[in-house]
Amino acid sequence: ADLTKATLRLKWLPQTQFAGFYVAVAKGYYKDEGIDLTINPGGPNLLAENLVATGADTFGLSGGLDSVFAARDKNLPIVCIGVAHQLTPFVFVARADGPVKTIQDFKGKTVTTWFTGANHVLNAILTKNGIDPALVTIQPQQVSVTPFVDGQVDVITATRYNEFYTIKTRMGEEKLRTFVAEDSGITFPRDTLIVSETTAKEKPDLVKGFLRASIKGWKDAFADPKGAVDTVMALAPTLDRAHQEFQLAEAKKLMVAGKVPEKGLFNIDMDAVKITQDLFVNAKVISKPVDLAATFNSSFLDAIPLADRKP
Amino acid sequence: MSASTLSHPASAPGGSSSLKLLLPLLRLLRGLAILVAVFALWEALVVVFAIRPYYLPRPSVIFAALWQTPAPYVQGFLRTLTETLIGFASGAAFGIGIGLVFFRLRALRELVFPLFIVSQTIPVIAFGALVVLWFGNTLFAKAAIAFYLTFFPVTVNTLLGLESVDPRQEALLRSFGASPRQLMMRLQFPTALPQIFVALRLASSLALVGAIVGEWFGDTVGLGVLLLQGMYTENVVSIWATLLVSAFLGTTFYAVVAGAERLFVFWGAEQ
Amino acid sequence: MSGSAPDTVIAAPRANSRTLQRGVLGIVLFILAWEGIARGFHLPAYTLPAVSDILASIWTKRQILLTAAGFTITEAVVGYVIGALIGVALAVVITLVPMTRAVLLPAATAINSVPVVAYSPLILLWFGIGMPSKFVMVALAVSFTVFLSTLAGFDRVDRRSVDLLRSFGAGRLAILWRLRLPTALPLMAAGLRVSTVRSIIVAIVTEMLGAYGGLGWVIYQAVLQIDFVQVWGAIFVASAASLAFFGLIGFAERRIIFWK
Amino acid sequence: MGHRDQSGALLRAASETASSTAPAPVSAQPPLLEMKALSKRFGPVTAVDGFEAAIAPGEFVTVVGPSGCGKSTLFNIVAGLEEPDAGSILRFEGRSCHAHELLGKVSFMPQRDLLLPWRTVIDNAIIPMEIEGQPRKASRALAREMLPEFGLAGFGDQYPHQLSGGMRQRVALMRTFMFKRELMLLDEPFGALDALTRTMMQRWLLEVWRRHKRTILFITHDVDEALFLGDRVIVMSARPGRVKLELKVDLPRPRHADLVTSPEFIGLKRIVLEAIEEEAMKSFLAPGATAPQTDTPE
Amino acid sequence: MGHRDQSGALLRAASETASSTAPAPVSAQPPLLEMKALSKRFGPVTAVDGFEAAIAPGEFVTVVGPSGCGKSTLFNIVAGLEEPDAGSILRFEGRSCHAHELLGKVSFMPQRDLLLPWRTVIDNAIIPMEIEGQPRKASRALAREMLPEFGLAGFGDQYPHQLSGGMRQRVALMRTFMFKRELMLLDEPFGALDALTRTMMQRWLLEVWRRHKRTILFITHDVDEALFLGDRVIVMSARPGRVKLELKVDLPRPRHADLVTSPEFIGLKRIVLEAIEEEAMKSFLAPGATAPQTDTPE
């Protein structure tokens, strides 16, 4: 067969957060589409947008709307062709028996978060609730959740699929209180699929084939989570199985949320996109609104029959 | 002289051949015994003081993890070793080569050397994307970083070594009518060899650092990957397991280079 | 064992004026070529920004960069001092109590053969992402280099000189202070000199894995915000800081070790 | 050449040995140092075996012997740096003693000058006093006074690398003299000097010795030197070192430069040379692996 | 001791100098090497100034002079390593020539043995032949044959650090002899040896010279050595070096060990010592900054 070589750059190392792609490779779905796909993991100092824009990688599962906006703002020629996580993938966690019972209680407390986009969500939530972010001690968050477990930190940011699991297993879920962005009317979709403008223009069939195979992979992963975990753990055997099973379940929740049941996986919800853009413009993270039409391109998804895309 | 004999027990007089064979074996056994003792002490400390595993896991747990899933560690070891070797070999070759060139072309050296120095102040990790861009997502990308960290000390010491040639020795060979090439092969290079090996020993550690850091730029196999995985999943046991494997790799590689040094520089560095 | 000392010397900047001129010329040529390539091929910033843009960005972001540099330099210097003290102290202990050598030296060699970066996950887990983890990482990187070079220096002492002082009735401490320490200074200085650049790099690398500030943090943030001019700016500042630190120690070395 | 004026004492000493009478060796006095059945093994190597000698106070005794015969070992024992083997007898100032009890009691000058490069001439000279715990200021003042006598006037604040080999050797000697002990051990102090500088230094040493009145035990390889300096010459056998010949040098003091070509001197030289000849032959062809390599500077 | 059998030639040479007649210096023959008005400045330092000498084929000429008087400089010029200043005249084998034309034409042995530590005795000895481009195997075989003569039998595959100082010096000499050139320059070949080993080496050198019939120019600091070895002694003045005294040594050959205590020898020694005395005084007190520090090994 005459396969087209292509690579997918992930935002991080192998884990079930990306299970669908690995399953699709394992089951040969990309090959079926004529694509010889290599999955390249991310790293602490790599940005998928950069690698896709320069042509080092064909596809990217990048940080999220935050990184897509930042890239477009810096004139990186990338296009978002799909969004995986329809909801804000992280929550803010406090102790159930602690002093923080409501958003209002954030005032004067120590909150740690990632300064890679999550901080803007936090600011927006605070502002929405009439709190001046300056009154909250906001600090960069470290990898380890131990400071929170040990009570040195009042509120911690946690992805639903990673840190939350760690905290939960160390403290017990009942000991935790979570704050969700959507409760304040904010949505921050993440895990975006991107290609370069060139690829979008010159190889639309490649993109379509990639999406088709990826969706198939994800649907298989949802249908057979144990098998999907096996596939991923074969690549990264040092991972914790229970954690990975939990992660896949959480990823599924995030991926099938919002309008996905009607519009299919990887749906780009332009309403959520606009909310997020406003958030960034207000926070002066991007200098000006970007050209949304040029940045988000649903045509590749739309070319796939809706029935195939529905979870 | 006396210093060189001290650091090169191989050249010391005395000792029957069977004893010579037995001695390294005994030393190895002693090392192993110390190692076992250290792990036992560690285990005891963790148990007695009830140290939480997030801070310090018990060595038995670490070894159990290594035993249960050896594949990633073995593969990681091999991959990182390969990258280290490629980077080290190319860095050493380039370092020595450019050292020779600089020795001959002083103007070039004065022009370029400061740039070399500046280049060594750059933390490579900042340029993950550039490395991937230039060298792709291949083994060679990691080897390139190992190379970058390796060549510089080798260049510096090659130069230092070449310049430490006794001018009287050079005069002697010239009085025999030696050509520049003969001078290089018969005098200058051998004289520089001890210094070069000092750098190679240092470079053996640096090459490993380069390979591990290189693996942070999007890779699936390698000790660096395992470290990163362990760090971000707070898998302290895995971090320790990887650390021990790295220590084994580092120590072995260093020992091999040091062994090669004893073999090739049997006469020691005469100061 | 003593051979593991870093005899490698990033050549101490002891240049005459012509060497200096050539060096400056080399750097200028390099910068011009860089500028020319970046401008000539219209390279995008994410591939290679022009030097002029980087310098301009350093100027506009000077406040951020200065603060960050202060952060990183503090971490590097404090860690450096702690590491150097530990390194020298260990060497002194081994020299004064020879019994400890059989344990301390192999242990140090083993710990040292693990790349420092491999410790970073643990150190960050243990000490958090604040300055203490950077102090520890830098101290770790510096102490072994200094330890091994100091010990090699102590061991390099001429046995006959030791005997001479002994014949005057000198004890171990007097011999250490009057003879071993000064003898070891050149090697110690070489170790201290290479450690300068390493200390700043280790601080930056650790910052990239988690920090509240500093050049590494700035670089990390800038990468994620796709601000590559900023990345380069921070690198330039880091380079300058490294060279300054290196130069400072080299200067002090030439002042102190005048007899070489 | 321009320093003639600065080093009057030295020049005087060098051009003609001073004219006052030298201290005569008084063998009747009880010996200052006595060695009997002195032996020392290093593993399989027996360096010294049954060495016997007695040194009277104020005597200048020179020791010659082939390379590796144990001369330095002997000195190391007397300086207290090394213990002799069991059965050896060592008596100092009439009392039997262990070697280590002699640490700090004997003024020792090793084969090389061993100056500390980071210390000035003065500060090198006062090391022994510093170690004795004497106040630095007073020691420095004392050392400064002694500079002219040692031909070092004006060089007190120089560093060793700024000095010639002969001057360095004089600094080392000055250091030895500043460690005021009855017995001085000089191990080939002029071995590293060229032959001409060496003869100058010999004449000068005699002059200094005359004025300071110490007991000197002096190792050399040079027969001329041994005879020119000593009241008595001890010739050692090849390893294991023991006394092969003891020769009284009854040449008049002060000794002048032309003594070495006088018939009496030549007569003595012939005796010593003969004794040495066979010993030298013994060790001449031994491979380096067992011979000491003191002649190859590291 | 156990090596007696291995080095018969050397032992013979050392115990009694061989008995065949030595080549008489033939002054009538045209000189092999001629130097006239030879001068050499190094910046402000004039090392050699108007040196004049002629060396006949087969002659053994020794050169003495105070440290730093330019002896090594002279040798460097004759070895072709350094050009003399303009106006100097250098004639070799009857033809006037530039110094660099002498590169590879003169067999040169520098002050230190300068053995390459990574080469065995044999391989050190064959360096000159290797550089000439001769096949290694043949050279090695030749060198191996010469070992006994140089007292190195059985040591061919040892490395320099396994040898004693005397043996190293013999290897260096052997290397010089293997570079078969009419003229040999020996720059203080025995300077680093102790006095006893030294006298052995002197007698042995005479024996080797007798058999190999080369022309030798030999630098030394030691007057005894100069007289014992040479057909003629050239005494140089203190810097700037020129000829202070030329003395024919008409002592019979072969020369025996007891020659040095013979009245004829003493007579000649007195002459040379006198000539040297004032020259030595001139350079004795110069500070190290200007004096060469060849006596302080690095």
Ligand SMILES: Nc1ncnc2c1ncn2[C@@H]1O[C@H](COP(=O)(O)OP(=O)(O)OP(=O)(O)O)[C@@H](O)[C@H]1O
């Ligand atoms: N610490 C030691 N360990 C082992 N062997 C030693 C030691 N010190 C001396 N020897 C051996 O003892 C012998 C005598 O050595 P010593 O240095 O006393 O000789 P020496 O007469 O001073 O020689 P030289 O004239 O060359 O200075 C030599 O064979 C030497 O190798």
Ligand SMILES: Nc1ncnc2c1ncn2[C@@H]1O[C@H](COP(=O)(O)OP(=O)(O)OP(=O)(O)O)[C@@H](O)[C@H]1O
């Ligand atoms: N390459 C050089 N550059 C500058 N000065 C030099 C050089 N070579 C020799 N000299 C100077 O020339 C003078 C004569 O030196 P030379 O080595 O010839 O003396 P020498 O007679 O061989 O001394 P020694 O007996 O100590 O070996 C000395 O003052 C020395 O410092």
Ligand SMILES: Cc1ncc(C[n+]2csc(CCO)c2C)c(N)n1
């Ligand atoms: C929004 C968001 N920001 C940071 C992290 C934490 N994190 C997980 S992996 C990694 C390194 C590479 O980005 C980091 C910082 C997260 N989970 N989600």
Ligand SMILES: [Mg+2]
């Ligand atoms: Mg000795």
Ligand SMILES: [Mg+2]
């Ligand atoms: Mg000379």
